[in-house]
Amino acid sequence: MTSGFEDIAKGNNEFVAGFTHGDVPGKPAQNMLLITCMDCRIVPHQVLGLTFGDMKVIRNGGGQVNPEVEKDVVVANNILECDRILIMQHTRCGMAAATLEKVREVVHANTGADVSEYYPDVISDQKAKLVQDVETLKNNPMLKSDVVIEGAIYDVDTGRVEFIA
Ligand SMILES: [Zn+2]
Incomplete structure (x- = not known):
């Protein structure tokens, strides 16, 4: 155990004790891919009312969207049955403030x-940027x-997701 992660390992032990999701398929039940920020205030599945196995998530x-993300989006859409792609930014984002x-x-x-x-x-x-990213994906010829x-x-103040693009 790497020094500095004892608390995290303990948390996982508690998770494992109640774990019942071993039979969840790797393809997303909601046919969905989410691209969102690495911000700690976003707990993706919880925010969208989803659970284990429901969607794929790419974070940065x-x-x-950038070329690295697009490569994974193509895989998610063609191979992993993600037919819905949501790009979700958030209020008070550090990347927008910096x-x-x-x-x-x-x-x-x-x-x-x-x-x-x-x-x-x-x-x-x-x-x-959000509108541009949506357009970028819509123009990707390798998406179905x-x-x-x-x-x-x-x-991040209300928990509300506003669909805008
Ligand atoms: Zn952010």
Whole structure:
């Protein structure tokens, strides 16, 4: 056990003690893929009223589509039966509050590393980025023609998911 994760291992032991989901299929019961932010206030399945086996989830800073994400989306749609794709950003997102300069400044101050080639995916306009990401997926020729793609914003203060794109 790596020092520093004792509490997490203990939590898993408790999870295992009540675990009853071993027979859940790997293909999503709700035929759904969620792309969302790594933010700790988003507990994806809980937010959407879902449970084990219901959907696939891809997470990154901001809940954004980029070429790496698109590669997995193609797999999810073609191989894993994800026919509905929801891109879900959220209010008070750190990736939308930060600037490239600020992130670089902090990383450099913390590590001393050369950050001149580091480009974190900060968001300047959340709704515009969401609309753009939905369009990007809709224009991906490797997604099936019947795929349903929507954009939404999760309100971290109310729990409400607003579908907007
Ligand atoms: Zn975020």
